[in-house]
Amino acid sequence: MLDLDAFITGLPKAELHLHIEGSLEPEQMFEFARRNQVAIPYASVEEVRAAYDFSNLQDFLDIYYAGADVLRTEEDFRDLALAYFDRAAADGVLHAEIFFDPQTHTHRGIPFGVVANGLLAGMAAAEAKHGLTSKLILCFLRHLDEEDAFKTLSQAQPWIDRIDAVGLDSSELGHPPSKFERVFAAAAAMGLKRVAHAGEEGPPEYVYEALELLHVDRLDHGNRSLEDPALIARLARSGMTLTVCPLSNVKLCNVASIDVHPIDRMLRLGLRATVNSDDPAYFGGYVGDNFRAIAQGRTLDRDDLVTLARNSFLGSFLPDNAVATHLARLDAYVEAHT
Ligand code: ADE
Numbered sequence: 001m002l003d004l005d006a007f008i009t010g011l012p013k014a015e016l017h018l019h020i021e022g023s024l025e026p027e028q029m030f031e032f033a034r035r036n037q038v039a040i041p042y043a044s045v046e047e048v049r050a051a052y053d054f055s056n057l058q059d060f061l062d063i064y065y066a067g068a069d070v071l072r073t074e075e076d077f078r079d080l081a082l083a084y085f086d087r088a089a090a091d092g093v094l095h096a097e098i099f100f101d102p103q104t105h106t107h108r109g110i111p112f113g114v115v116a117n118g119l120l121a122g123m124a125a126a127e128a129k130h131g132l133t134s135k136l137i138l139c140f141l142r143h144l145d146e147e148d149a150f151k152t153l154s155q156a157q158p159w160i161d162r163i164d165a166v167g168l169d170s171s172e173l174g175h176p177p178s179k180f181e182r183v184f185a186a187a188a189a190m191g192l193k194r195v196a197h198a199g200e201e202g203p204p205e206y207v208y209e210a211l212e213l214l215h216v217d218r219l220d221h222g223n224r225s226l227e228d229p230a231l232i233a234r235l236a237r238s239g240m241t242l243t244v245c246p247l248s249n250v251k252l253c254n255v256a257s258i259d260v261h262p263i264d265r266m267l268r269l270g271l272r273a274t275v276n277s278d279d280p281a282y283f284g285g286y287v288g289d290n291f292r293a294i295a296q297g298r299t300l301d302r303d304d305l306v307t308l309a310r311n312s313f314l315g316s317f318l319p320d321n322a323v324a325t326h327l328a329r330l331d332a333y334v335e336a337h338t
């Protein structure tokens, strides 16, 4: 019998919650720092990894924004993206919808176009190299104000046909979705899809706001929805996709340990949960590692893992015919491995 590790690796899947800046591995941080002659506050890769010990989201964000300072050129963003896609392809990812945080870069003088062109070049290279398709999601930093988000949306205009959605990330507590209602409406009017981090650290009220004020097409994390039975029923009834990130939840102390992660409960409640890596370089693993972590020592069986993979395609922004093609490939894989 095929072992579970190999089954997970080969399982066709999509990744829907991945911050490209969060895929910056310590080795790459040193490489970019050297080639751009940027000073970094660490003496070794081991020292960087030792610093990745977080007690909440803000702890992580402080280190993550500092790390992004080594990213300076189009080539850096291209190399960063391609390195992620190489790892994703090795993990059976056929399609990825990746977040980027333009304000993290424009605020330190890197033009929007350097970021966008670099990432788009990495995406094209990944499709040519692996056949891995991808989409780009522009995230607004919620700790900044509405005016800055509008400015970012206008900087994005020359690339708007190559951006599929807007998202909302960064420090959740104290920055409810309502702060960005108007900018999300403007993005919707441009034909962009909408996603938002909600219920990662924030209360169920933030999830309601993401649904009712931002009109999200997909919910990032959404864990704290589990505190509200009416919200669970609503999410299940509407088939809302939740992009769940198990290792992230543990690393940021939102879940006590991987053994008690509620992913199985989400499935039993009829929620369309998916498995994702969030910031794999910081949280101890890529999407395959996240699948392996939840599959070990708990009540998830192989059918559940297949459901999670199926949900990843159903929750993607791919056109129906592409979703159908991926699902057929997934079915054939499962058939061949039973
Ligand atoms: N930016 C990168 N990762 C994030 C996360 N898990 N939550 C909010 N903002 C983020």
Ligand code: ZN
Residues within 6 Å of the ligand: 017, 019, 169, 197, 220, 278
């Ligand atoms: Zn995230």
